[in-house]
Amino acid sequence: MSLGEGMSAVADILTLSHVQKAFGSKHVLQDVDFSIPQGSIFGFVGENGAGKTTTMKLILGLEKADAGVITVGGQPVHFGATKTNRITGYLPDVPAFYGYMTPVEYLDLCARITGISQRQRRIAEMLDLVQLKADKHRIRGFSRGMKQRLGIAQALLNRPQLLICDEPTSALDPAGRNEFLELLASLRGQTTVLFSTHILSDVERISDRVGILHDGRLQACDTLANLHQQFGRPQIKLTLPDAQTAQRCGQVLRPLPAQVQANQVTVPYQEAYETTAQQVLRALVTAGITPIALQQQSATLEQIFLEVIGNGHTTNHA
Amino acid sequence: MATLPTMLKKELLETWRTYRFLILAVVVLIFALMSPLIAKLTPDIMKMSFGKTLQLAIPKPTSIDSWTQFYKNMTQMGIFVVAILFGGTMSQELSRGTLVNLVTKGLPRWVVAVSKYISLVVQWSVALTASFLVTWGYTAYYFPDAKTPYIWQGFVPLLLFGFFFLAVILFGSTLANNSYGGLLFTILVVGGLYLVNLFKAAQNYNPISLIGNNMALVQGHKTLGELGPGIAIAIGAGLVLLAGTVILLNRKKL
Amino acid sequence: MNTNWQLLADNLPIFIPLILLELILMVTALVHVLRHPHYRFGNRILWVLIVVFIQIIGPILYFVFGRGDERRG
Numbered sequence: 001m002s003l004g005e006g007m008s009a010v011a012d013i014l015t016l017s018h019v020q021k022a023f024g025s026k027h028v029l030q031d032v033d034f035s036i037p038q039g040s041i042f043g044f045v046g047e048n049g050a051g052k053t054t055t056m057k058l059i060l061g062l063e064k065a066d067a068g069v070i071t072v073g074g075q076p077v078h079f080g081a082t083k084t085n086r087i088t089g090y091l092p093d094v095p096a097f098y099g100y101m102t103p104v105e106y107l108d109l110c111a112r113i114t115g116i117s118q119r120q121r122r123i124a125e126m127l128d129l130v131q132l133k134a135d136k137h138r139i140r141g142f143s144r145g146m147k148q149r150l151g152i153a154q155a156l157l158n159r160p161q162l163l164i165c166d167e168p169t170s171a172l173d174p175a176g177r178n179e180f181l182e183l184l185a186s187l188r189g190q191t192t193v194l195f196s197t198h199i200l201s202d203v204e205r206i207s208d209r210v211g212i213l214h215d216g217r218l219q220a221c222d223t224l225a226n227l228h229q230q231f232g233r234p235q236i237k238l239t240l241p242d243a244q245t246a247q248r249c250g251q252v253l254r255p256l257p258a259q260v261q262a263n264q265v266t267v268p269y270q271e272a273y274e275t276t277a278q279q280v281l282r283a284l285v286t287a288g289i290t291p292i293a294l295q296q297q298s299a300t301l302e303q304i305f306l307e308v309i310g311n312g313h314t315t316n317h318a
Numbered sequence: 319m320a321t322l323p324t325m326l327k328k329e330l331l332e333t334w335r336t337y338r339f340l341i342l343a344v345v346v347l348i349f350a351l352m353s354p355l356i357a358k359l360t361p362d363i364m365k366m367s368f369g370k371t372l373q374l375a376i377p378k379p380t381s382i383d384s385w386t387q388f389y390k391n392m393t394q395m396g397i398f399v400v401a402i403l404f405g406g407t408m409s410q411e412l413s414r415g416t417l418v419n420l421v422t423k424g425l426p427r428w429v430v431a432v433s434k435y436i437s438l439v440v441q442w443s444v445a446l447t448a449s450f451l452v453t454w455g456y457t458a459y460y461f462p463d464a465k466t467p468y469i470w471q472g473f474v475p476l477l478l479f480g481f482f483f484l485a486v487i488l489f490g491s492t493l494a495n496n497s498y499g500g501l502l503f504t505i506l507v508v509g510g511l512y513l514v515n516l517f518k519a520a521q522n523y524n525p526i527s528l529i530g531n532n533m534a535l536v537q538g539h540k541t542l543g544e545l546g547p548g549i550a551i552a553i554g555a556g557l558v559l560l561a562g563t564v565i566l567l568n569r570k571k572l
Numbered sequence: 573m574n575t576n577w578q579l580l581a582d583n584l585p586i587f588i589p590l591i592l593l594e595l596i597l598m599v600t601a602l603v604h605v606l607r608h609p610h611y612r613f614g615n616r617i618l619w620v621l622i623v624v625f626i627q628i629i630g631p632i633l634y635f636v637f638g639r640g641d642e643r644r645g
Contacts, residue, residue: 092415096416101331105331113425165468336635348594351586358583359583513636
C-alpha cells in the first residue's frame with residue numbers, strides 16, 4: 001500500500017466531526033469522528049446494527065444528526081434537502097425502482113432531476129458500464145442482480161465525487177460480487193467510495209482505508225497497512241487430522257492462547273516466531289500429536305476486527 | 319421548480335402504466351351511461367314487477383331522474399373508487415423506498431407532493447368532465463325537457479369537492495404507512511363531515527354541501543352563490559391539507 | 573318477451589358503449605392476470621373468475637388489491 005502518508009495532502013471529501021445520533025433512548029452513534037481523503041476507497045465495517053446505515057443516511061441528509069457536523073466537499077450537510085447531494089451518489093442496500101419503467105426511462109428521470117447535460121449519451125454510457133440493455137423490458141421483471149446493477153448506474157449517473165454504497169455485495173452471488181468489486185475498484189482515483197459491508201474479504205480486496213464501527217463508536221479508522229501493524233498479531237496455524245485431535249492439541253498448548261476451530265488451531269504470538277514455534281512443537285512432541293501442516297501467517301482482517309471490537313475503547317485516528 | 323414537470327410526467331406515466339387512470343375513466347363512464355339508462359328503465363322494471371297486481375300510476379321519467387342517478391353514482395360509488403384507486407399514491411412510495419434515489423439526487427420533497435396532487439386533480443377533472451358530457455348528451459337525447467336548465471351549476475361543486483377530497487386522500491396517504499391506513503383516514507374524514515352535517519348551523523360551511531345540493535342547483539332551486547361558504551371552506555381546507563402533506567413529507571424518513 | 577326486445581332496441585345507443593366499456597375493463601384485467609402470475613393473494617383461477625364474473629367491481633378489486641408486487645428474485 002503506497003497510499004498512507006501521501007493521501008493526507010489531498011483534501012478530505014467527507015468529514016464527520018463529533019456526530020451523535022439516538023433513536024429514542026438507543027444511542028446509535030456516539031461521537032463519530034472521521035474523514036475520507038479524496039479518491040480513496042473506504043471500507044466501512046461493523047456488525048449488523050452497528051450504525052453503518054445510519055451514518056450513511058446522515059451523510060445523505062436522510063436522517064438528522066443530534067449533534068456534530070458533517071461536511072461533503074467542504075459544504076455542511078443539512079437534513080431534508082441538502083445541496084451536497086449534487087456531488088454524492090447513493091446506492092441503498094435494497095435499491096427500489098419504479099417497476100413500470102424501463103431502465104432508460106428510469107435513468108432519464110434521475111438525469112432530469114440531477115440536471116445533467118447530454119442525458120442520452122450519459123445514460124447509454126451508464127447502461128453499457130453495468131451491462132444492461134436499453135430495451136423495452138420493464139424493471140418489474142428484473143432479478144436482484146440486475147436491480148443492483150441499475151442501482152450502481154443511477155448512483156454514478158451524475159458523476160459523483162463521493163459514492164456511498166450500503167452493503168452493496170451482500171445480496172449478490174460470488175460472480176456478481178466479484179464483478180461489482182472490480183467495478184468499484186475501477187473508480188479508484190476519480191471517485192471517492194464509501195461502502196459498508198460485513199464481508200471483510202471485500203474490504204481487504206479493494207479498500208485503502210477501513211473504519212470499524214462498534215457500539216456506536218468508530219473503534220479504528222486507518223489504512224489497511226497501519227491496521228495490520230497496530231492490531232494484527234502474527235500467528236501460527238496448525239492443521240490437524242481431525243477435530244478431536246485439534247481439541248486435545250488446544251489443551252496441550254496451554255498456557256499459550258490457542259484457539260481451536262474445527263481441525264485447526266491458531267496460536268497468536270508476540271515474541272519472535274522461533275520462540276513460540278519451538279514451544280508449540282515441543283508441546284506437540286511431548287503429547288504425541290502430529291499436525292498435518294504448520295504455517296506462519298499474519299492476522300486476517302477478521303481477526304483484526306475482532307481484536308479491535310474486543311478492545312472496546314476508542315482508538316487513535318492516525 | 320424545474321423538476322416539477324419531470325415529476326408530473328412521471329406521475330402521469332405511473333397512473334397510465336398501472337392502469338389506474340384507465341380504470342377510473344372506464345368506471346365513471348359506465349356510471350355516466352347507466353344514469354340515463356336506469357332513469358329510463360325504472361318505470362319498465364316497476365311495471366314488470368308490480369304492474370299486473372298493482373294499478374300504479376308510474377310517472378314518465380324525466381331529465382331530473384337521469385341527473386339524480388348521475389349525482390348519486392358519482393358522489394357515492396365514484397368517490398369511493400377514487401379513494402381506493404389513489405389511497406396508496408404516497409404510502410406506496412414511502413413503504414417501498416422509491417423516493418430515496420430521487421431525493422438523494424436533489425429532488426425537493428414538496429415537488430413530490432405537489433406533482434402528485436396536480437396529477438390527481440388532472441385525472442379527476444378529465445374523467446369527471448368526460449362522464450358529465452356523456453350523461454348530458456344522453457339525457458338531452460332521451461329526455462328533451464326543460465326541467466334541468468342549470469346543468470353546469472350542479473357539476474362545478476362536484477368537481478371542486480373532488481379537489482378537496484383528493485387533498486384528503488393525499489394527506490392520509492402520506493400520514494399512514496400503508497394504503498389501508500390512508501383509506502381509513504379518508505373514510506374517517508368523510509364520515510366526520512357527514513356527522514357535522516347533522517347540525518343545521520354547520521351545513522352551509524360543510525364541504526359536504528358541495529355534493530348534497532347538486533340536484534337543487536341543476537333545477538335552479540339553489541344558486542352557486544348560496545354554496546359560497548362551503549366552497550370557500552373546501553378550497554381552503556384543500557390548500558391546508560396540501561401544505562400539511564408537504565410538511566409531513568419533509569419530516570418523513572424515506 | 574316482445575317488450576324486452578323493444579327495450580333493448582330502444583336503448584341500443586346506451587347498451588353498446590356500456591357493454592364495450594365493461595369488456596375493455598374485463599379484458600385489460602384478464603390479460604394482466606394471465607401475464608403476471610404473481611398476486612398479493614389468491615391464485616390465477618380465483619382472479620380469472622373474479623375478473624370475468626364480477627362486472628366492474630372485479631377488475632377494480634384485481635388492480636387495487638390483487639395485483640402482485642414487482643418480482644423478487
